[in-house]
Amino acid sequence: MTKRLTLLPGIALILMLFLIPVGIVFQQGLFDPVFTTEHFVRFATRGAYMRIFWSTLQISTVVALVCLLVGYPIAYFIVRQAPARRPFLMFLVLVPMWMSILARTYSWMVVLGKEGIINQSLIWLGLVDEPIKMLFTTGAVYVAMVQIMLPILIVTCFSSMTEIDQSLLRAARIMGASPRKAFREVFLPLSAEGAITGTLIVFILSMGFFIVPALLGGRRDAMLANVISGQVSQTNWGFAAALSIVLLGATLLVLFLVRGASAKLVHHQEEAH
Secondary structure, three states, X not given: OHHHXXXXXXXXXXXXXHHHHHHHHHHHHHEOOOEOOHHHHHHHHOHHHHHHHHHHHHHHHHHHHHHHHHHHHHHHHHHOOOOOOHHHHHHHHHHHHHOOHHHXXXXXXXXXXXXXXXXXXXXHOOOOOOXXXXXXXXXXXXXXXXXXXXXXXXHHHHHHHHOOOHHHHHHHHHOOOOHHHHHHHHHHHHHHHHHHHHHHHHHHHHHOOOHHHHHHOOHHHOOHHHHHHHHHHOOOHHHHHHHHHHHHHHHHHHHHHXXXXXXXXXXXXXXXX
């Protein structure tokens, strides 16, 4: 009984900060003031909204995969260092997170601008004759989002990798496995769960990005969160809530599909061994 009572504050906090607000969003999106699917029909039948929806999925997926490809090797490199050096390396990884996303986005506006350090360096080196348009492009959105999300994936992978028993790798080497094979057959499967979790976290957070596409992207780089913000500004609460439900549903669907696929993969690996 005492243990159950200790859970009450956490349950109450979840209800107040998550379940009740989500319930209000569903109420706004489905009842206006009576039950209606008008907002969802509007979303599905307007090509512009569907294009932004698919663009949001595409950008979030690309950002998550790029973070995985870049962040996993970095986390592995840090784990392979002496324990005394790891805190300093992780400190370097976490330093950018001390700045707000807005501040980092404005920093990218300065770096990628026509008078920014990249364009000025290219002109100074004689590689281009005039500044290249980097701001207000899809590439700018990708670069900034990857830079913002990368530390999250590195931390997640690093935490997973530090839990791996190093004696398993030594045993593989003793049994004649090469370093590459030991990594592929032992380390990679054991660290896959952390890598998948980190990738999903990056994807989920990226789906709700608003500031980066608004400040760095062009007209065709808007994400669903930007549209929701616009509808809220126009007090179109019902349609904004419906778009929020779509965003939440798509995110949860991808989450369940990836987790299900990863569970099947782990099961097949266990059967193979």
